[in-house]
Amino acid sequence: MSDLLQVKLIQVEHGDAILVSYGHSPVRHILVDGGPAHALPSLLEVLAAARVDEVLTLEALVVTHYDFDHIGGIIALLKQRPGWLRINDIWFNGHKHLLPRDVLGPHHGDALSDLIERSHLPWNSAFVGKAVTVLNGGGICLPDGMVAWVLSPTAKELSALAKQWPMVVAGDADSAPRDRLGRNDSWPPPSFFSLVDKRSPPDTSVSNASSIALLLQFKHKQVLLSGDAHSEVIRTSLAARWPGQKLVVDLLKVSHHGSQSNTSTAMLGHVSCRRFAISTNGRIHAHPDQALIARLIGSTSNAELIFNYRTPSTAKWKQRPLAWPKYITLYPGDDDPFVNIVV
Template identity: 45%
Template sequence: MFRVRAIQVENGDSLLISYGQDEQPFHMLVDGGPSGSSKTLLCVLKSVLKSEGVDGQLWLEALVVTHYDLDHIQGVIELLNNTPPWLQIREVWFNGYHHHHTPSDLLGPREGDALSKLIRSRKLAWNAAYRKQENDKDGGAILQSSHAVSLRGGLDVRVLSPDQDGLTALARHWTNPVLPPPEPESAPGDLLGRGDTWPPKNFFFNGGATFVSDTSVPNRSSIALLLTFDKKRVLLAADAFCDVIKRGLAIHLPNQEPIDLLKVSHHGSKGNTDKSLVDVLRCKKYLISTSGKTHKHPDHALIERLVAPRNEPEIIFNYAQGWPGEWQNILTNWPSFKVRYPEGGNKFVDVSL
């Protein structure tokens, strides 16, 4: 088994990765969506517990928080504030304040944002797989390198983003160790695709416009992971920058082996996935996590870039309603592609590899 469930957490991300034997697989949770997501998240986890739990408990090999944007982190804070006894967490992966700053910048081990305090108060293993020294209780920074981690059950994990420049930029931005900086104001509407209307205009091979990269400092610090199990590869791009991901891929896949599933960066924003990344990935399955309510994601230009290779890709959404649901309508003058949505009233879309 190697599967990804993209849970419905409105405009945010929450992904449950399961791998191993069908009867008793291993699990990893990546992000928890915005505030108010924990109820849905726990409902999904409890359903997994019934069929895949061990001795009445569900173990997460890693709980990954990709970056501190509210639509990724708040649901995790809610989950850790009210963790049910049947949910066990072996390790948390999250780049906290002290992972971005030099020791002289730190005010002491008790300083930290809400998530950092929860990790410490619950005595959870923190970035343990990235420790530089055995007695480093808060682990090392998670960043792009040639290092690979193997989790129990045989899932290989490689970090594609952030790079050191991304962590350095965040350190300049995150100046108060007690509180992460506020989310930046939204980019102009046309950059985020809010000017898109339905139906899309005629197909443009390059997405209809010159690529303009995301400039968000938090997104630049996103943890993007390349997961490999049973010769299948999944790229979880969080909200990361495509240039950083391409440099990470060059380290770990120098022969440009194809990716079997891409969780598209930044909910399908056209500022995080360019044509050259799509070409490098040679992927035919794309997963987009968003309700589309806040930013009208995915952008038309992003979908154009995914279908431009004309290899009839499958685009998988975790919401069938609203803006994502429009893509099931047949488009004239566009390359052929398939769409898939959640089935049977599920609060997630399930992708098996």
């Protein structure tokens, strides 16, 4: 049996929760984010199904940033961590990684920091206890040949986060009406060419800018998990790490659930990729945006759009709009709480 590399985009409503499984005898796992807290049952169902001999070991648990639709499920998971779940390292930039002191407060990021410390779990061990940043992430080697490259954030984004951190409002942050650029999209969409070159306002969210983005390399396969990161940060990292070439990427998990503000044509120009995964049910922010979909399709031939939900926001892309380039779609099975992507 050949080595496995598969990515499960778990259904956690409008959030991210991604289980990466790789290798063979044993199959190893990385969990990236956990969706909002109330989506914990879906997260637990998928994790429990991945157990071997009643145990699941995560080589790394990555929490990309403190937005509730990414961190809430992880807080809930650690508060009631099942005895069968083992965690070898947690990658998360807490307040202590932003400033020389660690002041815990009533916010989601601080709540997770407190949980990690009280549970005596390993925290950023792969980074010698320092922040998860492009500078500190020169290629992290995980067991059995998996290598993780950090593409975001840089020290600049973490410095900006440090200035905002005390101003973060506690509560259910996933209900905040921030990115609604797609709400005015009507169906069918306008012509492909009118959208593919559309200029989108940049994402100005400081928390999204601090998002951890990873390039995972296993054997001859490469997966880019961009969290909610800003495309310019990822583009700059790609250009610096692999200058003068397009990096072949077998799967790109599109940033910020398909917002047009987080995946630019310039960034897509630095990768050669035809498979694009989008994690959202689209019910709060109307993601994915039509301009983003056009941008993805326009960046390659025969693009594959992969959705972890079949909802009104996502299912309409099954039918190719008139005069648009050819592409294919993939949706989860009727009874599956995830879409499974074999890379």
